Amino acid sequence: MKDKKQKFPSELRLDPVSQDWVLIATGRARRPETFQKDARVSVEDSASACPFEKLDEQEKPTAIFLNGKQVGQGSAWSTIAIPNKYPAFSPIASPHTSIIGPYQTMEGVGFHEVIITKDHTRDIPEFSLSETKELIDVYQERYLSLMKKEFVDYISIFKNKGKAAGATIAHPHSQLIATPVIAADIQRSLRGSKQYFVTYNTCVHCSMLEWDLKEKKRIVFENDAFVVLCPFASRVAFEVRVYPKAHLSYFEQIIERQKEQFSEVLLVAMKKLSRALNNPDYNYFIHTAPVDEGKHMYYHWHLEIFPKTSTWAGFEISTGIEISTIEPEQAAAFLRKQ
Ligand SMILES: [Zn+2]
Ligand SMILES: [Zn+2]
Structure with missing residues (x-):
């Protein structure tokens, strides 16, 4: 148990044959039993249980936009960027790398943010032009800010919509992941x-x-x-x-x-x-x-x-x-x- 606590949340592993990097969840790994077919995560789609309906001070937003303009902390928002609560990559001063026999690993250093638009159900097809532009503004603002950080080699901005696409929260959102490696x-x-x-x-x-x-x-x-x-x-x-x-x-x-x-x-x-x-x-x-x-x-x-x-x-x-x-x-x- 003690050992588990000290683990970094994630670890990059290099496939020695394909030279593809994969990311393994280490610190917060799921128990093996939870991979059974019936136990798979379902999409949370009711507004009352939605984690994005009541963001508080704890979330520490990294960018807040209201009606097309960037605004300060504590303000009302129409699009907001926050650190992902369960990050695939996390900031660290200097990532530990190691070689184990034919294998190579590196701690999953980087950034993982969620970009959320206000309305629980309205998504891009229903957005106005200015709402869509605000989303792009936030993408660019977060990109420009994170590209300056150490160990960031690539920044991926993406959006998953719906269970079949891997989204676990129904509320419209995008994600940004800054990684220390360039994927294959x-x-x-x-x-x-x-x-x-x-x-x-x-x-x-x-x-x-x-x-x-x-x-x-x-x-x-x-x-x-x-x-x-x-x-x-x-x-x-x-x-x-x-x-x-x-x-x-x-x-x-x-x-x-x-x-x-x-x-x-x-x-x-x-x-x-x-x-x-x-x-x-x-x-x-x-x-x-x-x-x-x-x-x-x-x-x-x-x-x-x-x-x-x-x-x-x-x-x-x-x-x-x-x-x-x-x-x-x-x-x-x-x-x-x-
Ligand atoms: Zn919601
Ligand atoms: Zn060209």
Whole structure:
């Protein structure tokens, strides 16, 4: 018991074969019996039992916004960022790393915040443009603040909606996790972008956008600065991506006007998906260049939306080849009509 108390909440472990990092909950690990099928966590969806209805002083908000403006501690709020009560990564002065035989570990140093919008039931498809923009403002504010911290190499901003997408609280919220390592998926994406850049002296994302905008088949919606599309190699049915049209590697560098345009396309994309798939569960996340002081100008930030239209089965898990059950061109045509 004593030993358990001293444990850091989480530990990164490196798979020596795939070179993928995984995160193991150590300090607050669940008892093995709680993994039985019937004991799995259910989504808390009633407002009376919602932990986000009565945030108090204890929560120590990291950013408070009210009607489009950042305000001070203790103020009323319309969007708020707080540290996650059960963080996957936690701040620490200097993380302990170790090598055990063929294995390598590192304490899960980093930051884990929850970004909450006020209303218990209204979510992005029902938001106004200014409410959506406020959410993006908070994303950017927290990103800019946490990227300065030590040991932060990558910042992931994501949103899970619904039980099928892994959300355990129904109240609309997003999360931000700042990690000391760059995940394998991101590394692959960076490597592919760099290789193309070295070979063709241009950004692969810009090349795809130029082609798709000309061909129009996979375009769902666009405004001056952003485009919503179903990617050529969609990984799931109705996968949607949002790209800035101009080459921009770093999400956190978007300026006011771009944020307005981004909010507009995000809102349109979420409305269309909601109508097309009858309010589906989904995950969305921002893919952006890391904050490890490397130069990643060949990268092109974007947002990916994965509606929960299927679950991974044996073939997907064993090969990583995902099966999308509709052509992206058909999905885009359907979404354009919504
Ligand atoms: Zn709530
Ligand atoms: Zn580009």
